[in-house]
Amino acid sequence: MSHTLISADNTWTLFAILAAIATLAIYLEQKTKIGSKITGCVMALIGAMILSNIGIIPLDAPAYDFVWDYVIPLSIPMLLFNADIKRIGKESGRLLIIYLISGIGTIAGGIVAYNLLKGAFADLGLVLPMMIGTYTGGSVNLVAMADAYQVGGELVSSSVVADNLLMALYFFALIAAAGSRFFLKRYRHPLIDEIEAQSGEEGFKGASSFWKPKEVSLKDIAFCIALSLVIVAVSVNIANFFGEAIPTTNFGLALINGLLGSKYLIITTLTMLVATIFPKQVGSIPCSQEIGTYLIHIFFAVIGVPASIYMIVTKAPLLLLFCAIIVFVNMLFSFVFGKLLRFSLEEIIISSNANIGGPTTAAAMAIAKGWNALIVPAILVGTLGYVLGNYYGIFAGTFIGL
Numbered sequence: 001m002s003h004t005l006i007s008a009d010n011t012w013t014l015f016a017i018l019a020a021i022a023t024l025a026i027y028l029e030q031k032t033k034i035g036s037k038i039t040g041c042v043m044a045l046i047g048a049m050i051l052s053n054i055g056i057i058p059l060d061a062p063a064y065d066f067v068w069d070y071v072i073p074l075s076i077p078m079l080l081f082n083a084d085i086k087r088i089g090k091e092s093g094r095l096l097i098i099y100l101i102s103g104i105g106t107i108a109g110g111i112v113a114y115n116l117l118k119g120a121f122a123d124l125g126l127v128l129p130m131m132i133g134t135y136t137g138g139s140v141n142l143v144a145m146a147d148a149y150q151v152g153g154e155l156v157s158s159s160v161v162a163d164n165l166l167m168a169l170y171f172f173a174l175i176a177a178a179g180s181r182f183f184l185k186r187y188r189h190p191l192i193d194e195i196e197a198q199s200g201e202e203g204f205k206g207a208s209s210f211w212k213p214k215e216v217s218l219k220d221i222a223f224c225i226a227l228s229l230v231i232v233a234v235s236v237n238i239a240n241f242f243g244e245a246i247p248t249t250n251f252g253l254a255l256i257n258g259l260l261g262s263k264y265l266i267i268t269t270l271t272m273l274v275a276t277i278f279p280k281q282v283g284s285i286p287c288s289q290e291i292g293t294y295l296i297h298i299f300f301a302v303i304g305v306p307a308s309i310y311m312i313v314t315k316a317p318l319l320l321l322f323c324a325i326i327v328f329v330n331m332l333f334s335f336v337f338g339k340l341l342r343f344s345l346e347e348i349i350i351s352s353n354a355n356i357g358g359p360t361t362a363a364a365m366a367i368a369k370g371w372n373a374l375i376v377p378a379i380l381v382g383t384l385g386y387v388l389g390n391y392y393g394i395f396a397g398t399f400i401g402l
Contacts, residue, residue: 004052014158015063021047041139042164044297045157045304052305059306067302071295073236073267076097077228077293079140082386084279088380095374098334098343099351099381106135106326106355107392110342111259113325114400121318125400126151129279129393134163135326136391138358138382140292143299145393149402153306159304162319170327171365174349178369187338187345191371205288214286224288228362231274235266268390275350327356350374354382 002369006013028035035043050059066236088096118124126149142163146156177183178192187349243261247253251336259268275282329351338348350371354362359382 004058005056006058008058011061011063014057014061015058016299017051018048018063018067018298021051021301022294025093025297025301028079038164040297041224041300042160042264044300046161046326047063048301048304049157057305064302064305067299070225072299073232073263074225074228074268075292075295075299076140076264077142077226077271078288079388080268080383081224081227081275081282081285081288082260082379083275083383085272085384086306087279088182093377094343095175095255095351095377096381096384097375098347099339099354099384101337101341102330102334102355103136103310103385103388103392105330106132108333109326109329110135111399113322116325117318123155123323124322124353125397125402126155127319127322128400129164129397129402130156130159131323131326132396133389133393135323135330135356136392137385137387139296139300140386141389141393143296144316145397146303147300148264148394149397153303153329154305157306158316159319160300162316165316166320166323166327170331170356173331174365175369176354178345178349183335183345187348188342189345190348191298191344191369191373192224195369214290220285220287221291222332222362224291227274227282227285228288232267236263238270239263239266246366262390264390265394268387272387277317282353285395304311304394330355346371346374350378351381354378356384358382358385 008014009198022040023042024361025035025040025047025052029038029040048057052059110128114124114128121127123319129149129377130142130151143155145151164192177191184192201384215310239261246257246260268353275279334348334352338351343351346369346372350362350366353365359379362378364380366378
């Protein structure tokens with residue numbers, strides 16, 4: 001290993017650097033316009049990549065392994081404490097149906113993209129579960145699939161760059177679709193009509209009232225961390241048991257082994273059950289989303305460390321095409337079936353956004369457009385995507401023989 005300013009065994013310093021990078025990225029995302037466009041996750045990745053490329057931090061260290069092995073599994077329950085399936089089914093209404101149809105488009109798009117491009121990229125099979133996961137749920141699913149299939153840091157970094165660039169382009173496309181004469185003529189759009197009929201600013205009052213500061217107590221933090229640790233500990237032991245007990249002698253058994261032997265799917269399932277059985281106690285923890293998201297930012301700093309600029313330049317364009325095919329098929333499914341089943345333009349746009357970008361971006365778009373009736377449903381179906389993303393990703397990986 002080449003010499004760096006910070007040695008690989010200087011664990012506390014490396015932890016401090018990773019935490020600082022994640023914190024700065026979050027600050028810039030929330031406080032600057034360019035930061036909000038780039039996103040905190042990408043800035044964390046870029047920050048760590050710069051430090052490693054100029055020789056400040058090492059390419060490999062026990063501190064990074066700790067993040068992969070412990071920090072990421074711990075973050076998943078925290079991000080799923082709102083995944084009350086009964087509430088999602090009850091309150092998301094029609095949006096849930098078109099969201100699930102849109103998700104089928106993601107799987108179909110992934111399979112199509114893989115078969116079209118696999119000859120040009122030997123490791124594309126490893127990218128497939130990550131992209132299906134993130135384009136069903138969000139970054140937490142990409143992280144889970146990267147760890148589940150032991151994807152190298154360089155390939156993860158290139159995939160993240162392509163993913164975020166494509167997402168940004170697609171969000172612009174969805175915003176354009178909301179004002180496009182082509183779509184406005186062919187789809188009903190009651191919320192757009194309602195806003196146009198009002199004085200102009202009334203439809204945008206929901207943003208300030210929806211995003212409010214939270215009061216967090218010591219009890220909330222303790223309960224959040226303790227419950228997450230218990231869920232992860234139980235899930236890892238269950239997954240290890242099934243992974244060893246179920247043989248992989250044929251496709252059916254391999255699929256079952258891949259599902260029940262995945263700690264991420266067990267974590268997801270167990271958290272979902274806890275959130276559904278105890279919705280008031282678990283769903284009301286005010287700090288879970290914040291802590292989980294912060295841990296995810298630390299992970300993105302870690303995957304930026306081994307990133308090769310050459311790898312990003314040479315592989316990201318092909319990965320961008322791969323992502324574009326997935327998103328295009330998702331969009332095709334969303335708008336075609338949305339039209340056939342008479343969903344509104346607003347419902348179709350938000351459901352596709354929730355698939356590709358997750359609950360945060362879907363809610364943000366609903367708020368930005370003044371579609372206040374879709375804000376909560378967008379978050380609910382997007383949260384369901386966090387649950388489904390790991391299942392879809394593992395299924396896709398097993399389907400192609402990973």
